[in-house]
Amino acid sequence: MPLTTSLAHGPSNRVLSFAALLLIMLGLGSVHLLIRDEFADARRLREEAQRIVEARRHLSELLTLHVDAETGVRGFVLTGQEVFLAPYRGASERRETIIEALRSEISEKSLSSLKKLRRLSDLKLANAAANVRDVRDGRLADAQKRIEDGGGKELMDEIRAEIARLDAAEVAFLQAFEEASENKRRNVERLVLLLLVGIAAILIAVTGLLVRTIGQRRTALTDARRVAEQERAMFDGAVDGMLLLDGSGRIMLANASIERMFGYSAKELAGSNNMVLMAEPVAEEQSLAWLATVGRAGVAGAGRRQEFIGKRADGSVFETEVAISQFGEDGNSRFVAAIRDITDRKRAERMKNEFVSTVSHELRTPLTSIGGSLALLAGGAAGQLDEKAARLVTIAHNNCERLIRLINDLLDIEKIESGKMSFDMRKLTLGPLIQRTVNANRQFAHDLGVGLEIGLPPWPQCVNGDPDRIEQVLTNLISNAIKFSPAGETVYVTTQQDGSKVRVEVCDRGSGVPGEFRDRIFSKFAQADSSDTRSRGGTGLGLAIAREIVTRQGGSVGFEDREGGGSIFWFELPMLQDKPAIVPPEQCDLPLLLHLDNDLDCLSVVASAFAGRASLVSASSMQEARAALVAEPKIGGCIVDVAMGTESGLDLIPELRAVAPGLPVVLFTALDEDYPEAGVDAALVKSKTSIETLVETTMALVTRAARGPR
Amino acid sequence: MTRILYVDDEPDIREIAELALSLDPGLDVRSAASGAEALEIVGTWMPDLVLLDVMMPGLDGPSTLARLRESPATSQVPVVFITARAQTQEMQNFATLDARGVIAKPFDPMTLAAQVRAFLA
Numbered sequence: 039m040p041l042t043t044s045l046a047h048g049p050s051n052r053v054l055s056f057a058a059l060l061l062i063m064l065g066l067g068s069v070h071l072l073i074r075d076e077f078a079d080a081r082r083l084r085e086e087a088q089r090i091v092e093a094r095r096h097l098s099e100l101l102t103l104h105v106d107a108e109t110g111v112r113g114f115v116l117t118g119q120e121v122f123l124a125p126y127r128g129a130s131e132r133r134e135t136i137i138e139a140l141r142s143e144i145s146e147k148s149l150s151s152l153k154k155l156r157r158l159s160d161l162k163l164a165n166a167a168a169n170v171r172d173v174r175d176g177r178l179a180d181a182q183k184r185i186e187d188g189g190g191k192e193l194m195d196e197i198r199a200e201i202a203r204l205d206a207a208e209v210a211f212l213q214a215f216e217e218a219s220e221n222k223r224r225n226v227e228r229l230v231l232l233l234l235v236g237i238a239a240i241l242i243a244v245t246g247l248l249v250r251t252i253g254q255r256r257t258a259l260t261d262a263r264r265v266a267e268q269e270r271a272m273f274d275g276a277v278d279g280m281l282l283l284d285g286s287g288r289i290m291l292a293n294a295s296i297e298r299m300f301g302y303s304a305k306e307l308a309g310s311n312n313m314v315l316m317a318e319p320v321a322e323e324q325s326l327a328w329l330a331t332v333g334r335a336g337v338a339g340a341g342r343r344q345e346f347i348g349k350r351a352d353g354s355v356f357e358t359e360v361a362i363s364q365f366g367e368d369g370n371s372r373f374v375a376a377i378r379d380i381t382d383r384k385r386a387e388r389m390k391n392e393f394v395s396t397v398s399h400e401l402r403t404p405l406t407s408i409g410g411s412l413a414l415l416a417g418g419a420a421g422q423l424d425e426k427a428a429r430l431v432t433i434a435h436n437n438c439e440r441l442i443r444l445i446n447d448l449l450d451i452e453k454i455e456s457g458k459m460s461f462d463m464r465k466l467t468l469g470p471l472i473q474r475t476v477n478a479n480r481q482f483a484h485d486l487g488v489g490l491e492i493g494l495p496p497w498p499q500c501v502n503g504d505p506d507r508i509e510q511v512l513t514n515l516i517s518n519a520i521k522f523s524p525a526g527e528t529v530y531v532t533t534q535q536d537g538s539k540v541r542v543e544v545c546d547r548g549s550g551v552p553g554e555f556r557d558r559i560f561s562k563f564a565q566a567d568s569s570d571t572r573s574r575g576g577t578g579l580g581l582a583i584a585r586e587i588v589t590r591q592g593g594s595v596g597f598e599d600r601e602g603g604g605s606i607f608w609f610e611l612p613m614l615q616d617k618p619a620i621v622p623p624e625q626c627d628l629p630l631l632l633h634l635d636n637d638l639d640c641l642s643v644v645a646s647a648f649a650g651r652a653s654l655v656s657a658s659s660m661q662e663a664r665a666a667l668v669a670e671p672k673i674g675g676c677i678v679d680v681a682m683g684t685e686s687g688l689d690l691i692p693e694l695r696a697v698a699p700g701l702p703v704v705l706f707t708a709l710d711e712d713y714p715e716a717g718v719d720a721a722l723v724k725s726k727t728s729i730e731t732l733v734e735t736t737m738a739l740v741t742r743a744a745r746g747p748r
Numbered sequence: 749m750t751r752i753l754y755v756d757d758e759p760d761i762r763e764i765a766e767l768a769l770s771l772d773p774g775l776d777v778r779s780a781a782s783g784a785e786a787l788e789i790v791g792t793w794m795p796d797l798v799l800l801d802v803m804m805p806g807l808d809g810p811s812t813l814a815r816l817r818e819s820p821a822t823s824q825v826p827v828v829f830i831t832a833r834a835q836t837q838e839m840q841n842f843a844t845l846d847a848r849g850v851i852a853k854p855f856d857p858m859t860l861a862a863q864v865r866a867f868l869a
Binding site: 402404414419442 | 758765767768771853855856858
């Protein structure tokens with residue numbers, strides 16, 4: 039959906055924009071630094087140039103100074119007029135000023151040249167001074183002779199040459215500096231251009247991103263609008279009454295069905311509490327507390343349903359069902375309530391119930407008469423019937439009973455499916471219940487030539503359940519087992535304990551459950567072979583009813599193949615038991631026995647049966663038994679159960695033998711099997727042995743072992 | 749002879765019940781077609797046990813029982829309800845109605861007398 043796509047791009051777009059902004063800032067900063075640097079360079083170049091111009095001006099002035107002084111002195115020599123000496127007179131002073139200025143103006147390399155120039159200048163001025171002196175002292179010829187010798191001219195040429203060198207050096211320096219500056223400027227230009235291009239590229243990318251984001255946002259907005267319109271259309275067009283409630287249960291929106299159903303206009307309802315639609319309004323806090331338990335839309339548990347009596351604008355009432363879902367975040371949550379008028383459904387339910395009840399009564403009444411009459415006839419109440427008549431009456435009677443069973447089962451299924459089957463749960467002892475149920479089925483078993491036996495432990499096994507319903511389940515399993523057992527076989531009813539559960543098993547020697555039927559054996563009208571229904575007289579509902587009854591009481595049902603043929607059908611219920619205190623006994627003079635059994639009731643019954651004869655350390659797990667063997671070195675005998683959940687008590691025996699080879703070990707187990715390999719002193723089966731026998735057997739072995747050598 | 753009053757609005761079932769109970773030679777059986785008729789009979793013929801159908805037009809089983817308990821003469825007479833199994837579960841409170849027990853309908857006529865005897869014991 040585009041909406042979610044654009045939302046998913048949101049964060050990455052933000053990061054990208056931020057990075058772009060950062061890059062642009064960096065780029066602009068760099069440009070700024072480069073340009074500032076470039077300006078500083080230009081300023082420096084300008085200053086250098088100015089300095090060099092000044093230096094060149096001073097050099098030129100120095101040359102002029104000397105030339106003028108030379109010319110002046112020559113004029114004086116030729117004419118003897120003092121006026122010619124004017125340029126010469128200021129030259130010495132002026133020369134100092136110019137050389138001082140040049141010292142700071144010329145580049146360092148030229149300082150030696152300046153020194154040389156100064157020396158030449160000194161010589162030149164000294165030469166001029168000698169000429170002036172000679173003229174003044176009347177030695178004109180000496181002065182003329184000095185001029186003619188050309189010494190002054192030579193000096194002058196040297197000065198000119200030196201000045202020209204200095205000038206050339208400054209010009210070269212300026213040129214080199216200009217060149218370096220030019221190179222750098224070109225580099226900076228290139229760099230700035232590059233940066234600007236980069237920034238432009240980033241700007242283009244950012245613009246593109248922006249355009250895309252805006253596009254996506256527009257699409258998302260369009261989608262959201264379409265979804266909103268779609269939902270509004272669903273809301274308005276729903277057959278159910280739809281309400282939108284705010285967090286405090288006030289009506290924000292109501293659809294046309296609500297208007298039709300309750301007779302209010304949506305405008306009238308807007309802003310009022312939803313309670314206005316209820317015949318029996320509850321306190322606002324109560325209503326809010328209930329709303330708070332409503333599940334979120336799109337989450338399991340949403341659409342919570344409740345029935346309530348609605349009240350129309352005209353005050354009339356009707357039955358409704360509401361389903362509520364919550365959405366929005368905490369603090370700003372809202373509710374959508376779908377309200378359905380269930381008047382018709384309720385009426386139909388009542389009619390169906392009445393129909394079922396009536397039909398069952400109306401069917402039962404004639405069946406009672408038919409069945410009763412046939413039973414009396416078959417029983418000889420109307421005189422002895424001849425063989426053929428008796429056979430026909432029996433057939434009619436059996437089928438009449440089957441019809442009655444079918445009606446009863448159908449009524450049970452109807453009750454279970456409509457959730458109307460109630461259970462009278464109480465603490466009950468399984469033994470007497472099993473005994474009673476088995477006794478009730480003895481005649482049936484006898485008629486089919488099948489034996490029926492019970493194997494129960496001698497201590498009570500208590501469960502929490504409805505005795506009538508458990509009896510119904512057990513009757514069903516037992517009668518099935520009898521029906522499917524060949525004549526001459528025996529059906530066993532036993533109990534097994536596994537941790538916190540007790541399992542009632544019904545074992546038959548029938549043909550077993552065929553493979554393709556195993557998955558649906560507990561479904562309604564499931565029978566391995568439809569001809570079975572007729573031959574066995576079942577309704578096909580018994581096991582479905584049994585499963586429902588047991589699971590509704592917190593138990594489970596199942597079946598497994600029986601070794602040697604046949605099946606074991608079982609149901610399990612949670613056991614009620616108090617864990618006996620397993621503490622090391624205090625009476626030290628009595629023999630100490632270890633009793634391992636995972637059935638806590640059995641542990642406590644056995645412990646009390648040994649009272650006064652022996653002290654028992656009771657262990658309900660293999661782990662506890664091993665710990666007890668280590669902790670209690672004086673143990674003089676062991677009573678061991680075989681079925682220890684996933685483990686076998688038999689595994690403990692080699693360990694016992696390793697520690698104490700002569701220790702008497704008695705197996706006391708529900709499993710009626712041979713234990714030739716077990717290496718035990720006695721094996722007693724719980725259902726066949728009284729507790730007294732266990733005590734006597736164990737005590738005899740313990741006494742004998744204590745007397746004999748260990 | 750132990751007197752048994754069987755109350756049921758269905759004539760066929762009444763007849764079968766009478767026949768079934770009379771299989772026990774120690775029982776003296778009479779029947780009534782309604783709660784009202786039962787109340788009339790107990791005025792002249794005091795039974796040792798009343799078998800009372802639950803669903804009857806007019807006075808139904810529980811109402812008839814209540815009326816029996818109102819009269820000092822019949823306040824102690826043992827009453828056993830006869831009702832369809834589907835209804836026995838809804839009648840868990842039959843003990844609070846002061847009935848001695850419930851026999852499920854359809855009953856087995858061959859063992860009905862024995863069941864009645866068990867309630868009398």
